[in-house]
Structures are given as structure tokens and as C-alpha cells.
Amino acid sequence: MEFRIEIDEKSGVPYYRQIMEQVKFAMARGHLQPGDRLPTVRQLAVDLAINPNTVIRAYRQMEIEGVLETQQGSGTYVGRHQPKIDRLEKQRMLDQILTDLLARASAYGYSVEEVLEGLRQRKEES
Amino acid sequence: MEFRIEIDEKSGVPYYRQIMEQVKFAMARGHLQPGDRLPTVRQLAVDLAINPNTVIRAYRQMEIEGVLETQQGSGTYVGRHQPKIDRLEKQRMLDQILTDLLARASAYGYSVEEVLEGLRQRKEES
DNA sequence: TCTGGTGTGCTATACATATATAACACTAGA
DNA sequence: TCTAGTGTTATATATGTATAGCACACCAGA
Known part of the structure; x- marks a missing residue:
């Protein structure tokens, strides 16, 4: 699992x-x-x-x-009753995670572009 | 503004x-x-x-x-004087932040692609 | 000088969160 | 029946979060 x-x-x-x-x-x-x-x-x-x-x-x-x-x-x-997680809620959670990420990054002087680039490199490596 | x-x-x-x-x-x-x-x-x-x-x-x-x-x-x-941070430490912190992000994103079932897409949207908005 | 708007400091209250610790009740298997 | 493992309950303690209210200090402009 x-x-x-x-x-x-x-x-x-x-x-x-x-x-x-x-x-x-x-x-x-x-x-x-x-x-x-x-x-x-x-x-x-x-x-x-x-x-x-x-x-x-x-x-x-x-x-x-x-x-x-x-x-x-x-x-x-x-249980048998699955929780309803609609698209909005998924989007909200991703937003929350991203906001937190960017907040931390900007505290160290990173821009959105730099974070984006760093993430791209991570993806390539894997 | x-x-x-x-x-x-x-x-x-x-x-x-x-x-x-x-x-x-x-x-x-x-x-x-x-x-x-x-x-x-x-x-x-x-x-x-x-x-x-x-x-x-x-x-x-x-x-x-x-x-x-x-x-x-x-x-x-x-602030006009953003805190100066050692370049090495800065790079290390970005790695740490990205690692945290990916761990958290995967815990919620988001793929790297989804995170990347979300970040791109954030970038577009600005 | 006076006044309004600003940030600051403080106390008190209420509630939420997380911990530590100990006991209790139920289930499955030997 | 016994035992180990499970969820449950209870108490106490510490810390974090948010509110309400009040007084004070500072600044700019009339």
C-alpha cells in the first residue's frame, strides 16, 4: 500500500x-x-x-x-462512505502549499522564477 | 497597488x-x-x-x-535592506524548501507536474 | 499648539492544540 | 483462559492563538 x-x-x-x-x-x-x-x-x-x-x-x-x-x-x-473532495478543495490545498512555499522562499530572497527553475531541475534529476 | x-x-x-x-x-x-x-x-x-x-x-x-x-x-x-544571506546557505535553503514542498505535495497526492503547473500559474498572475 | 492617525505596550480572558501519564475495555489468537 | 495488541477515557500541564480593552508614545498636518 x-x-x-x-x-x-x-x-x-x-x-x-x-x-x-x-x-x-x-x-x-x-x-x-x-x-x-x-x-x-x-x-x-x-x-x-x-x-x-x-x-x-x-x-x-x-x-x-x-x-x-x-x-x-x-x-x-x-469506511464505505468516501469523503467528497471536490476540485475546489484540491485546488485550495495546493494553493495553501504553494503559498507557504513561496513565503519561505521569498524570505531568503528567491523569486517565483527561481523557485520554478529549481523545481524544474529537481524534476529532470528524477 | x-x-x-x-x-x-x-x-x-x-x-x-x-x-x-x-x-x-x-x-x-x-x-x-x-x-x-x-x-x-x-x-x-x-x-x-x-x-x-x-x-x-x-x-x-x-x-x-x-x-x-x-x-x-x-x-x-x-524593508529597503533585505537581510544578506550567504550564497551557499541560500542555495542550501532552497534545496531544503523544495524537499519539504515535494514531501508535503506527495503526501497529498500531488505530482511534480501539478506543482509545477500551479507555480506557473502563480508566475503568470504576477 | 492642537488634533487625528499611527505604532506600542500591557492585562485579562477564552479557547485550541499537543504533550505526558495512567488506567480501562475490547478483540483475536495461542 | 491467558496474553498481546487494539482503541478509549481521564487527568494534568504547557503552549499557542485570538479576542477585548485600555493607556501611552510618536508623527504629520492644520
Whole structure:
């Protein structure tokens, strides 16, 4: 399963929200299918180096929303009701990421063009 | 001056950070030039319908970083003396920023191409 | 000089976020 | 039945975020 969560500590976005967003995006992309088992609370907490309560908060919130189903003693699973992530929301998230990127870059004197060029080189290398 | 700030209440990103990001982004794309006067603390607070202290926090943080200069009684301005940064460190920082970006983008399922396209659009807008 | 607009400083309050720690309840498998 | 692993709950603590309100200091212009 190509499903990995990463926490950006510098983004200012609460950890539990980052977890929720990435799980939902993975579901929308099909990387997480209904019935799939999510990482355990404890394991994900260790992987992300955060407190288990923070993972619980993200999972529980998504269960309330109906996108996840938890079975105490067994695990947390992807529910049948897929979250709706429309084009607008995807665009908004990309905008947010790009704004954050450009803000950091400009703090070091980079222009949009320079960032663009740097990214092109990255792409070529891979 | 085509410089406008908007607050996304749903994003989870603190208001003062959104202000900082957008000011820096406007600088990067040239919409804000050194010496330009920023909106007053009170005016921006009214426009964004937030508390003046939140605006102050954003401005003060950027002054500490050296990107803004405040003149009490007069206003807040884009700094004329942008911080000098060692070229090597600058290059290293761009690498770091790009790495962070790509990690975050991939966590949300965006491809390098999508990120590139988003950046191109940003460039066109400026 | 006076006045209005500006940034600054401070206190207080409320809420959100994340942590640490410990216990509890349920499930699956040996 | 026992055990390990799972999600759950609770308490306490620290920090971050945003608000409200007030007083003060500085500057430019009338």
C-alpha cells in the first residue's frame, strides 16, 4: 500500500488536521480503499513522533464524519462512505502549499522564477 | 497597488501566519517593493475583520525577521535592506524548501507536474 | 499648539492544540 | 483462559492563538 502520512511541523496546521487531510486525500485518490486498515494509533504516533492522543483525535473526528470505522480492540478501518473532495478543495490545498512555499522562499530572497527553475531541475534529476 | 490579503478561516492556518505568508509572497512576485507602505494595523484589522493585535503580531514577527520596518506614528514599510544571506546557505535553503514542498505535495497526492503547473500559474498572475 | 492617525505596550480572558501519564475495555489468537 | 495488541477515557500541564480593552508614545498636518 502506497500510503504514507507526513507531518509538516512548520506549516502551522494542527497535526490532527494534517492527518485528517492526508487520509481523506488518500481515500479520494484510491490509495485507501473501503475496508483498508489504517495504522494503529500507537504505531502512527511512533512513526510521526507525536502523542497518541493526537492520532486518536484525528481518527475519532473522521469516525464522527463517517469516513472511518473503528473497532475497539481490532483497529481502525476505511469506511464505505468516501469523503467528497471536490476540485475546489484540491485546488485550495495546493494553493495553501504553494503559498507557504513561496513565503519561505521569498524570505531568503528567491523569486517565483527561481523557485520554478529549481523545481524544474529537481524534476529532470528524477 | 495590487496587493490584497485574504484570510482563509477554514484552512487551520493561524491568521497571523497567513498574513505573513501573503506579504512575503507579494514581495516575491514584486507586488510589494522595498519602501512600499503596508496597510495600517487598524485598517487591515478592519478589512480582515480580525483583532488588531493579530495584525501587530504578524508585522512584528516580520520586523524581527528583517523584512519589514516600522516607524511609529508613520506606518509599516517593506524593508529597503533585505537581510544578506550567504550564497551557499541560500542555495542550501532552497534545496531544503523544495524537499519539504515535494514531501508535503506527495503526501497529498500531488505530482511534480501539478506543482509545477500551479507555480506557473502563480508566475503568470504576477 | 492642537488634533487625528499611527505604532506600542500591557492585562485579562477564552479557547485550541499537543504533550505526558495512567488506567480501562475490547478483540483475536495461542 | 491467558496474553498481546487494539482503541478509549481521564487527568494534568504547557503552549499557542485570538479576542477585548485600555493607556501611552510618536508623527504629520492644520
